[in-house]
Amino acid sequence: MSDEEMSREADVRCTVNGTTHTLRVRPMARLLDVLREDLHLTGTKEGCGEGECGACSVLIDGELVNSCLVPVLQVEGAQVQTIEGVTAGGAELHAVQQAFIECGGAQCGICTPGMVLAAVSLLAHTPQPTDADIRHGLAGNLCRCTGYMKIFDAVVRACERAGVKA
Amino acid sequence: MQTEIVGKPVPRKEGRSKVTGAARYVDDLSMPGMLYGATVRSPVARGRIRAVTFGEGIPWDEFVVVTAKDIPGENAVALILLDQPYLADGFVNHAEEPVLLLAHEDKHLLERARRAVTVDIEPLPAVFTLEESLAGKEIVWGEDNVFKTYLVDKGDVDEVWAQPDLLIVEGEYSTGAQEQLYIETNGVIAVANAAEGVTVWGSMQCPYYVHKALLKLFALPPERVRVVQCETGGGFGGKEEYPSMIGGHAALLSWKAGGRPVKIIYDRAEDMVATTKRHPSLTRHRTAVTREGKLVAMDIEFVVDGGAYATLSAVVLSRGTIHAAGPYTCPNVRVRSRAVATNVPPHGAFRGFGAPQSIFALERQLDKVAGAVGLSPAEFRRRNFIREGETTATGQVIREPVDMAGLLDRAFELTDYEAKRERFARENAENNSTQKRGIGFASFMHGAGFTGSGEDYLKSIVGAEADAEGRVRVLAASTEIGQGTNTIFAQIASNALGLDYDLVEMAQPDTGNVPDSGPTVASRTCMIVGKLVESAAVGLRQTLQGAGLLTEEYTQDGWREACRQYVERYGALKSFSQYKPPPGVHWDDEKYQGDAYGAYAWAVYVAEVTVDTLTYETRVDDFVAVQEVGKVVHPILAAGQIEGGVAQAIGFTLYENVVWQDGRMINNQMTNYVMPTSADLPPIRVHFEEQPYQYGPAGGAKGIGELPMDGGAPAILNAIEQATGVRFTHVPLMPEALMRGLNENR
Structure with a gap:
């Protein structure tokens, strides 16, 4: 794509947290920036900008991705879920969020939205994760505060809540 | 009404906003x-x-x-x-x-x-390493490239070397930069x-x-x-x-x-x-020990690379200097230390603040000394652990009960250390597997609060205010950065007043609205500032009681009613508390002698590793952290501090390598500066002993935040030494260095 094409704005239609939007954007803009700046969904964080840390994790059609690596044109027609969508429509926390609070899974909180989405995604794909499943399922999301132990505890507790034994 | 809030895992104050993504960080503001x-x-x-x-x-x-x-x-x-x-x-x-x-x-x-x-x-011309700076290759700061020197001198080490029947053991150790x-x-x-x-x-x-x-x-x-x-x-x-x-x-x-x-x-x-990183360091040890394994002299030279400007290097050096001789009794100790200038971005504060560097050197050196005496590392330390009434390198008499041997026993019990040590030695020698195993430990202490007279100079202030509904707000500049300030301060204040945890909140740290409670550093927030939170809260109660609005015994409703009446009659209800040193604490800034810290946390950490002699990978299989930190205010937050600190220490030891070229970090990306992921870490098992500190808040809390950074590196390298038989002296120990070390040893 030429410079001119990249900077020419275009319409992208997608659904974010259940609401359909038509966004006037530069097609190569990062999904992360569009979420944060155009839609003011600032729960999605930038940690590294190169897909290493996972702070910008979102779900696209149910798959966990780093939104800093996704040009917004790629979500044309897709369902995007951000941390704001995990609790959408009410005050009730998701079992994973509740478990993060109870088990000490969040410290500084900057990795937490991405980590919660990674855990939600893990449990959606693997409702009864083993210890190794949890460790590998969350390995794309870096946390500098917790040493991950309390995050593992939170995932296990969320499973128990869901009535499934981990 | 709340009966016992201290020691309970109450929900983190800002937990909900963090798990929902509602918490506002600066980049979220416009x-x-x-x-x-x-x-x-x-x-x-x-x-x-x-x-x-x-x-x-x-x-x-x-x-x-x-x-x-x-x-x-x-x-x-x-x-x-x-x-x-x-x-x-x-x-x-x-x-x-x-x-x-x-x-x-x-x-x-x-x-x-x-x-x-x-x-x-x-x-x-520029200098890029502390060795070049020390050699005076180029003078790039002041007259001699030296930002700061300290001398800690106890007894007379020079009298010792010539004494008969002593073993003298020398060693040199170094640590690299680390990114926060x-x-x-x-x-x-x-x-x-x-x-x-x-x-x-x-x-x-x-x-x-x-x-x-x-x-x-x-x-x-x-x-x-x-x-x-x-x-x-x-x-x-x-x-x-x-x-x-x-x-x-x-x-x-x-x-x-x-x-x-x-x-x-x-x-x-x-x-x-x-931005800043952990100071690279170089430490030289010369240790004299009797044939029975009693320490007689420790002569320590400690140098840190401060980078291009002075920033905090003098204080980093101070903490590293004071911790350099560890939790041992030794009649003759000399620590000579220097912070020197190089043409790299200034190095700065990083959890542990100089102590992880000097403790790494000491705990590696003591395993070497133990070997020279013919004792196990554990037995050698048992013979030298400091006890109540004995003095540290700065001449500080330990007045609190301290039981390092007890911590060691507990850590060994939790890890089955002795049996594993023996089994790994046997298996490593007997089988031809490329997987070599080892177990090692480190014993250490970490002082809480500013060094020496630091807290006296700071004279921190904390306020508390209550509104007409009886809600209490703590006014402090101490920040919540993940470690749990908001939560433990609310616990301390509600405990002091006998109120519900939910009735207490923290004011946002805003210099226009809160007093200067000092910086959020040096493991001081809980022990030092927490104590001020407690006194400020008590001040509210005393004010209400002095005004005749609150009886000696009261209910939460009684509290609310008293606050309502007070605010109606007199306006704002506020109370402030300022730091005063505990009695009998003395520090001499000139001689670097005296009570270096109000209190210490004490710890023994054990690491178990597998070294792959084919791929040169090292894996930490198990990690046990046993520590005495005074009263534990919040068990989950406290364990979270230890686990997170240990994870950073494992990174410091095995993964996190700052690559320099002409004074510039060239691997400044998360892709090639590697911190531990959830798949890399062992189970980190945390155990607390509680020995209440008489001047700490909430029934005797001490500091905790930096401690877990100190013990990981030496414990892991001590374990690697058992696995490989090679005495590595530098962290990070990258696979390339492991390969060189093993090849040289073959």
Whole structure:
């Protein structure tokens, strides 16, 4: 794509947290920036900008991705879920969020939205994760505060809540 | 009414906002008319600035441009010395030193503009390592490259060497730089103009440090400068001093732009290449020991690389110096230490603050000494552990009960250490597997609060206020950076007053609204500031009781009613408490002798490893952390501090390698500077012994935050020595170094 094409704005239609939007954007803009700046969904964080840390994790059609690596044109027609969508429509926390609070899974909180989405995604794909499943399922999301132990505890507790034994 | 809040895992105050993504960090804030700021930095490590040129194709008239000439006050970051400029003025002393600032409303154009500025510098010879600096290869700071020296002198080590029947063991150890790698990079927003003064919002640990720095930078009186901490995504020391720099930069741009808000958020590459890291260090030990394994003399030389400017190196050096001789009794100790200058970005605060470096050296050296005496590492330490009534290297008499041998026993029991040590030795010798196993430990202490007379100089203040509904707010500049300040302060205050946890909240740290409770550093928040929170809260109760509104025994409803009446009659109900040293504490700054810290946390950490002698990978299989930290205020937060600190220590030991080229970090990306992921870490098992500290809050809490950074590196290398038989002396121990070490040993 030429410079001119990249900077020419275009319409992208997608659904974010259940609401359909038509966004006037530069097609190569990062999904992360569009979420944060155009839609003011600032729960999605930038940690590294190169897909290493996972702070910008979102779900696209149910798959966990780093939104800093996704040009917004790629979500044309897709369902995007951000941390704001995990609790959408009410005050009730998701079992994973509740478990993060109870088990000490969040410290500084900057990795937490991405980590919660990674855990939600893990449990959606693997409702009864083993210890190794949890460790590998969350390995794309870096946390500098917790040493991950309390995050593992939170995932296990969320499973128990869901009535499934981990 | 709450009966016992201390020791209970109450929910983190800001937990809900963090798990829902509602918590607002500085990059989540925006202001009308806001500009984005960027920093043009030096491409070379040392030299004279010849010219700055602005390239073609950029509408420069749309930009706000700030150079050293635009600074209204003094061009120096106020910290300990005034040697570090905000913007280089004719001369640069390290790569990536800030030279010029730009602001524009379009951040994409701003980035193109930043790249279009060329700083032409006549390069001068530079020094890049502490060895080069010590050798005086080039004098790059002061008269001798030395920022600071200390001498701790107990007994007379020089009398010892000639004594008969002693074993003398020497060793040299070194540690590399380490990046704090908080997941939220440094960032601020500033609004500044002559009419309204300067306001900075940002990610930071120490609002009053930034406040002090801005006063100097703008030559303004204290009431014209305001600093507000936003939700902060990790600090670990990396947001102790640096926010004064980036905060000043954003404020200078806003000032020049007539008060338009300016936001500066570093991207990861800039944060890693330009901001502070852990000081690299070199330690030499000469130890004299009897044939029965009693320490007679420890002669220690400790050097840290401070980088290009003084910043906090003197205090980092101080903590490293005082911890260098560890929790052992030895009649003759000399620690000679130096912080030296190099032409790399200034090294700064990072959890442990000099202690992990000197403790690494000591705990490796003591395994070597034990081997020379023919004792096991454990038995050798048992014969030398400090006990109540004995003195540390600085001559501090330990007045609290201390039981290092008990901690060692507990750690060994939890790990089955003795049996594993024996089994691994046998299996490593017998089988031909490429997987070699080892178990090792380190025993250490960490002082809480500022060193020596530091807390006396700080004279921290905490306030508490109650409203007409009886709700209590704690007023402190101590920041929540993930470690749990909001939660433990609320626990301490509600415990002191016998109120529900939910009735107490923390005011946002805002220098316009809270007193200076000191910086959020040095494992001081719980023990030192927490004690002030407790006294300020008690002050509220005493005021109500003094006014005859509250009886000796009261219910929560009684409290609410008393507050209602007080506020109605007299207005605001506030109470303040200021630090006073505990009785009998003395420190001599000249001789570096006396009570270095009010209290110490004590610990024994055990690591179990597997070394693959084919791939040169090292895996930590199990990690047990046993410590005595006084009363544990919140068991989950406390364990979280230990687990997180141990994870950082494992990174420091095996993964995190800063690669330097001509004084510049060249692996300044998360892709090639590798911190541990959830798949890399062993189970980290945490065990607390509680020995209440009589001057601590909430029934005797001490400090905890830095402690877990100290023991990991030596415990792991001690374990690797068992696995491989090679005495490694440097961390990080990267696979390449492991390969060289094993090959040399074959």
